[in-house]
Amino acid sequence: MKIAKSLIIKILIFTLAAVSNIVTGQANLNKRAQWFVNDRFGMFIHFGLYSGAEGVWKGEKLRNENDYAEWIQYRNRISKEEYLTLIDNFKWDEIDPEKWVILAKNAGMKYVTITAKHHDGFALWDSKTSNYDVTDYTNPKRDIIRELAAACKKHGLKLGLYYSHWVDWEHQYGWDHTKEISGISPADFDKYWQEKVIPQMTELLTNYGPVGMIWFDMWIHHSQTVVTKDQLLQLKKLIRELQPDCLINSRLGLSLEEDNDVDFQELGDNEFGRNKKDFPWQSPATVAHSWGYNRLDNDFKSTTSLLQSLISNVSLNGNLLLNIGPRPDGTVPYEIEKRLLEMGEWLRVNGESIYGSNAFDLPKGMNDWGVITTKKNPYGTKLYLHLFGLPADRKLKLTGIKSTPVTAYMLDDKNRTPLSFIHDEIITEIALPEIFTEKLIPVIVLEYQNSPDCVVDLAAQNIEGGYCLTSLNSISEVEQNILIPKSRGGTVPSYLSVKSPTVLRWKIYIDNPGLKTIDASYSYQGKSMNNKINIKVAQNELKHNITNTGKTVGEPKSDWVIDNFRCSVLGTIDFIEKGYYEIEISITPQKNEEIKFQWLWLK
Numbered sequence: 255m256k257i258a259k260s261l262i263i264k265i266l267i268f269t270l271a272a273v274s275n276i277v278t279g280q281a282n283l284n285k286r287a288q289w290f291v292n293d294r295f296g297m298f299i300h301f302g303l304y305s306g307a308e309g310v311w312k313g314e315k316l317r318n319e320n321d322y323a324e325w326i327q328y329r330n331r332i333s334k335e336e337y338l339t340l341i342d343n344f345k346w347d348e349i350d351p352e353k354w355v356i357l358a359k360n361a362g363m364k365y366v367t368i369t370a371k372h373h374d375g376f377a378l379w380d381s382k383t384s385n386y387d388v389t390d391y392t393n394p395k396r397d398i399i400r401e402l403a404a405a406c407k408k409h410g411l412k413l414g415l416y417y418s419h420w421v422d423w424e425h426q427y428g429w430d431h432t433k434e435i436s437g438i439s440p441a442d443f444d445k446y447w448q449e450k451v452i453p454q455m456t457e458l459l460t461n462y463g464p465v466g467m468i469w470f471d472m473w474i475h476h477s478q479t480v481v482t483k484d485q486l487l488q489l490k491k492l493i494r495e496l497q498p499d500c501l502i503n504s505r506l507g508l509s510l511e512e513d514n515d516v517d518f519q520e521l522g523d524n525e526f527g528r529n530k531k532d533f534p535w536q537s538p539a540t541v542a543h544s545w546g547y548n549r550l551d552n553d554f555k556s557t558t559s560l561l562q563s564l565i566s567n568v569s570l571n572g573n574l575l576l577n578i579g580p581r582p583d584g585t586v587p588y589e590i591e592k593r594l595l596e597m598g599e600w601l602r603v604n605g606e607s608i609y610g611s612n613a614f615d616l617p618k619g620m621n622d623w624g625v626i627t628t629k630k631n632p633y634g635t636k637l638y639l640h641l642f643g644l645p646a647d648r649k650l651k652l653t654g655i656k657s658t659p660v661t662a663y664m665l666d667d668k669n670r671t672p673l674s675f676i677h678d679e680i681i682t683e684i685a686l687p688e689i690f691t692e693k694l695i696p697v698i699v700l701e702y703q704n705s706p707d708c709v710v711d712l713a714a715q716n717i718e719g720g721y722c723l724t725s726l727n728s729i730s731e732v733e734q735n736i737l738i739p740k741s742r743g744g745t746v747p748s749y750l751s752v753k754s755p756t757v758l759r760w761k762i763y764i765d766n767p768g769l770k771t772i773d774a775s776y777s778y779q780g781k782s783m784n785n786k787i788n789i790k791v792a793q794n795e796l797k798h799n800i801t802n803t804g805k806t807v808g809e810p811k812s813d814w815v816i817d818n819f820r821c822s823v824l825g826t827i828d829f830i831e832k833g834y835y836e837i838e839i840s841i842t843p844q845k846n847e848e849i850k851f852q853w854l855w856l857k
């Protein structure tokens with residue numbers, strides 16, 4: 255009887271957990287995309303005739319700095335007949351799509367999206383619509399999509415299909431950028447659409463089992479192209495009818511205002527998240543630069559940097575689709591495979607912080623040592639602190655949470671050996687282990703009984719124990735037009751262009767009272783001695799007369815003379831006790847003067 259009771263309680267808790275996952279969090283925004291926001295990490299595969307050229311045509315490298323090898327036919331102006339001869343460079347008896355799926359699985363990826371048809375118009379399946387397909391040119395006949403679909407099913411990964419709907423260099427009436435010169439009538443383009451796009455999409459959505467997503471690739475809005483809204487709606491309707499669960503990415507080409515029924519936003523190539531979004535989104539990314547295999551492209555990102563991209567995206571509710579470009583014999587370049595497997599090793603140990611995890615409520619960048627993801631369950635909330643940088647004294651300060659954690663431990667520690675910590679108002683200081691067993695990105699778990707209470711408007715202490723106060727972490731409304739972005743390769747930092755009296759305020763929490771120095775970094779190019787900075791904090795005032803900061807040279811070129819941003823010590827302030835403080839800066843320029851204000855530094 256006792257056992258039965260506890261079983262019922264367990265079932266109840268599990269049901270609650272499942273329900274709470276559904277009713278809270280990002281997945282709730284679109285039922286169809288639930289698996290996608292849960293899975294977070296997928297594999298992109300660029301494989302096609304272009305893989306046979308390896309980024310080089312008749313001894314010449316690809317004609318574009320971006321090294322996108324899949325563009326070689328267009329870039330290097332190759333005729334269709336000659337392009338087709340690339341088919342002979344492949345080892346069709348060795349290529350094994352299952353190996354790509356196994357690699358994806360070992361890398362901790364949960365879905366695979368392959369270029370079923372890229373811009374060259376060549377289909378990787380046995381297309382009945384067009385004989386410009388792999389099956390018609392191979393012996394024994396290959397159907398890469400069928401084989402990949404079977405491997406995905408076998409290994410439990412979702413299948414995604416990239417389909418280039420706008421650009422098609424093979425079909426007489428498909429889009430090819432040179433048509434910007436020669437022109438194409440809407441009626442002709444519609445012939446391509448009805449003759450090739452719609453029937454091929456019907457084949458893909460009918461003959462290959464469940465398709466997890468269709469990945470379109472129109473990176474500008476359709477109104478700037480030959481494609482019409484009606485054509486896109488026709489395509490979308492077809493997908494919804496044939497496979498109601500299939501996701502559609504935003505590169506379909508309709509804006510959200512026109513039609514909010516795409517399933518996730520696709521960022522630009524190698525563009526990573528900048529802020530938290532609730533709508534599902536994803537970054538497509540490469541390990542080096544090219545998507546298709548390019549033997550000259552060897553500027554590989556490190557495993558740590560790839561992991562940081564994945565984790566940072568998840569910390570803002572995003573996914574990562576990381577690309578492989580297999581060689582014409584089907585193998586994946588060692589450098590890419592190695593990095594993927596290392597990511598997989600990390601995920602096998604630390605995957606709990608990624609799969610099914612979401613963004614936390616603290617603003618991006620508030621704590622400068624790394625990023626946070628979170629997960630809720632009926633027992634409480636877990637926070638995962640991913641350490642991208644380490645404080646020298648091995649004491650990690652997390653700023654912004656009022657609640658005290660129940661426990662802290664390293665995610666890779668099976669014994670969950672508690673880490674000691676002190677919680678003071680909104681700072682949790684965790685003593686880090688002397689040596690991490692996790693060598694790439696260590697993760698600390700903090701467990702809370704309930705949803706932790708956050709204070710989101712604080713400027714947090716950074717890793718060196720100081721406070722860097724900028725317009726970004728200030729609590730004042732900053733006029734957007736005076737916010738000047740960095741320029742000249744970052745040698746001129748971003749700053750506030752202050753031409754009339756301006757006040758900025760920050761809220762900070764001081765946990766170690768005492769005498770602290772305040773510095774300001776600004777640039778001033780005029781001659782007046784009457785421009786002023788005034789600081790108010792804790793009933794103290796510091797006054798500073800701005801002086802000319804001169805020029806500096808950013809790079810050794812004659813036209814690279816730039817305004818100097820100099821750091822001036824404004825004075826010291828005694829913070830007598832622990833607590834919250836407001837710091838205010840007033841910058842008062844004279845008429846027709848400009849002060850370029852960068853930051854205050856308090857330590």
Ligand code: GLC
Nearest residue numbers: 322324325471473523538545
């Ligand atoms: C770009 C390129 C294409 C590549 C895609 C990946 O749109 O045109 O070659 O497949 O990005 O995101």
